[in-house]
Amino acid sequence: MASSSKPLRVSDVRERNEKLVLRIVHSAGLSGISQSEVVQATGLKAPTIFRIFSALEEAGYIQALERDSNPQEESARQERKGRRPVSYAVRQEAFYCVGIEFWVERISIGIFDFRGASIYSHTSSLSRTEDADRVSDLIASLVNQAIGDTQVPRDRILGVGIGAPGQVNVGKRLVASYPRIPGMKNYPIAEILESKLGLPVLLHNNCSVIAQSEFRYGGPEVEASMFMLLLRSGVNGAFVDSGRMFLSPRGTTVEMGHISIDYDGPLCVCGARGCLEAFITSMDSENLRRGNWLFEGLDPFSPSADPILTAAAAYISSAIQTASRLFRPSSFLIVAYSDEIAAEIARRTTEKLSRETSSFDETKPLILGRAYNQGLALRGAADLVIDAFLS
């Protein structure tokens, strides 16, 4: 009999409801949520919610929050409406998650508590001679060092989330292709790290975790349907669709940097011709050779920057037009070395697209630009673990 047709057991339902309640309390964040609000949100009966709250509290997963710290406000409020029900939040020390982001130049690692607060962050440089196995060894030693430094109990760590560069096959848990690190082709990094660390490892593309984190925590202007472009040592991108990281039916992420904008263009590191990445990286090869970011050190308001940013915006406009035709996202987010450079490229891209519209462009996407935020990237990687745990 297929597992999906098995009758549900009472214990399955209980576990499912407990996960559901824990997920709701977790998403309520620091402001917390009361039992009656969870009754309303779930439609479950009040005694069931009471039982689940008691079990979760006893297990140390959730805790009652202190009432208002301002006693005057609290007593005025009590006079108006009576006592407020107790709110609960997840206990920060109940669990921890490790987030990793890496690419050819760096490995960054963070540890986050169950409320999402960062308790550790560290970055290590990579040299261009490291191959895939060496990078795995380094990641494992950084994780062990972080656990040792923070003294977080290993059995409280839910897992390690990894935002990996290049094309990632999330379904098969592989880095499918990242030509900048030798040996990183169909590379089973999640399985390798699990055996080294003895912890569950969740893998996704680094742009996808950055994009999802920008959507969750980056501010209200980041919309639920968004393409992100990351200009760093190359160009990559990700699509967050209705708040979820988009995957192809084969389990792979999108390759925004390798959209061809000219069939006869320069040869790209991926082997194809005319990719967006090939055009953009050829504009700033000196920075990249030194291990810097694209356009690092460029004053976007200097006269010499004008032709560079105009050309970059032209290339990006072309890729954005293609992505718009295919997916119709409501916004694009350009992430670059600094807020100023990202915003200036976004502004010029918007201008170019508004000058050269086609009949398909009646609704124009919003194009935003901002600096790379390492804290958001690491939290996005750690969220891979939380999301899997609470799903």
Ligand SMILES: [Zn+2]
């Ligand atoms: Zn390419």
